[in-house]
Amino acid sequence: xxxxxxxxxxxxxxxxxxxxxxNIGVPSKELYYLKDRDRNFYMLGSMGxxxxxxxGIALNCNEKVIVIDGDGSILMNLGTLxxxxxxxxxxxxxxxxxxxxxxSTGNQKTHTSKxxxxxxxxxxxxxxxxxxxxxxxxEKEFKKSLNTDKCRVIIAKTIPYNEKVPNIDIxxxxxxxxxxxxxxxx
Amino acid sequence: MKxxxxxxxxxxxxGINFICSVPCANLKxxxxxIESERKIFHLPTTREEEAFGIxxxxxxxxxxxxxxxxxxxxxxxxxxxxxxxxxxxxPTLLIISHRGxxxxxIPAQIPMGLWTEKLLDVCEIPFFKPKNPEEAYKIILxxxxxxxxxxxxxxILLDALYxxxxxxxxx
Ligand SMILES: Cc1ncc(C[n+]2csc(CCOP(=O)(O)OP(=O)(O)O)c2C)c(N)n1
Numbered sequence: 001x002x003x004x005x006x007x008x009x010x011x012x013x014x015x016x017x018x019x020x021x022x023n024i025g026v027p028s029k030e031l032y033y034l035k036d037r038d039r040n041f042y043m044l045g046s047m048g049x050x051x052x053x054x055x056g057i058a059l060n061c062n063e064k065v066i067v068i069d070g071d072g073s074i075l076m077n078l079g080t081l082x083x084x085x086x087x088x089x090x091x092x093x094x095x096x097x098x099x100x101x102x103x104s105t106g107n108q109k110t111h112t113s114k115x116x117x118x119x120x121x122x123x124x125x126x127x128x129x130x131x132x133x134x135x136x137x138x139e140k141e142f143k144k145s146l147n148t149d150k151c152r153v154i155i156a157k158t159i160p161y162n163e164k165v166p167n168i169d170i171x172x173x174x175x176x177x178x179x180x181x182x183x184x185x186x
Numbered sequence: 187m188k189x190x191x192x193x194x195x196x197x198x199x200x201g202i203n204f205i206c207s208v209p210c211a212n213l214k215x216x217x218x219x220i221e222s223e224r225k226i227f228h229l230p231t232t233r234e235e236e237a238f239g240i241x242x243x244x245x246x247x248x249x250x251x252x253x254x255x256x257x258x259x260x261x262x263x264x265x266x267x268x269x270x271x272x273x274x275x276x277p278t279l280l281i282i283s284h285r286g287x288x289x290x291x292i293p294a295q296i297p298m299g300l301w302t303e304k305l306l307d308v309c310e311i312p313f314f315k316p317k318n319p320e321e322a323y324k325i326i327l328x329x330x331x332x333x334x335x336x337x338x339x340x341x342i343l344l345d346a347l348y349x350x351x352x353x354x355x356x357x
Binding site for chain 1: 204230231236239241243248265266269275
């Protein structure tokens with residue numbers, strides 16, 4: 001399973017009103033390439049904060065918020081799992097694409113390549129978590145999460161792979177404005 | 187309590203409706219007020235940088251946010267200020283307990299205490315230093331408007347002398 005295949009399953013299954021926050025680097029570019037939409041928030045910097053941004057959005061809207069995060073980024077902001085759980089948020093789905101590398105910077109190994117287990121950490125924080133190793137299971141768990149009134153963490157174990165996709169050519173402020181407008185409109 | 191109460195009233199009257207925090211001893215009374223009054227949504231966070239992330243999300247969905255922190259937390263947040271708040275032009279009100287200046291007893295607080303204004307300057311974050319509760323109320327009220335005008339963080343620095351207003355001796 002590759003990250004871009006996971007992202008494809010996400011965009012195939014989300015409804016128009018649902019929100020996607022994507023991680024710095026290649027994940028955002030892959031999402032942009034697969035399906036650009038107003039309710040995508042492409043996080044271009046601030047490594048580690050995709051899940052925090054997603055949490056801040058989810059606490060203030062009724063729609064499902066899907067965060068596409070990475071194992072390296074989760075490890076940079078591990079406290080996020082604890083805060084997400086503490087907040088009691090219900091409409092957040094945290095998808096951690098765990099390729100066991102810092103994919104966007106050239107596939108340097110992360111600690112999940114050895115003995116760190118993000119599912120167990122998330123569970124230790126009190127979060128409902130599941131780990132999947134193939135696309136079929138991912139889609140099943142993702143659909144289940146979309147239809148549950150509960151925060152869920154899905155750790156998708158993938159191989160290191162970066163699709164060759166173009167950069168995001170929308171100015172950041174534009175990404176922000178169209179995202180905010182899309183929330184106000186509906 | 188005069189010091190904390192003025193800050194609290196400034197936040198309420200300034201329309202702040204979403205707060206993230208990491209504690210500081212000087213923020214104790216303010217945090218208690220926020221928790222007991224329950225007028226403003228408040229989420230304690232594990233690290234100031236995380237607070238910046240969550241408040242950015244809250245802003246994207248229409249909230250007016252503030253972060254309560256110690257100045258040392260600025261060091262934990264610089265990259266978020268640059269690559270999130272600067273890049274996307276995101277406002278927030280930073281209520282900062284400024285340790286490491288006059289009256290400081292803890293050596294570890296001093297370097298960040300002395301560098302705080304310089305760091306804010308580097309980040310192009312305007313900061314204001316109210317000297318008493320009346321000033322604090324007014325500056326926070328105006329700061330909450332100004333941050334939206336500039337679409338960027340505004341910082342309020344409250345040092346040890348300010349927090350003396352929380353001891354009921356100093357009137
Ligand atoms: C604070 C900070 N440190 C390092 C980087 C460089 N960097 C950008 S993306 C990235 C890797 C992210 O890895 P992961 O979250 O596992 O996602 P992947 O790219 O593998 O999907 C790194 C290290 C950065 N942008 N910011």
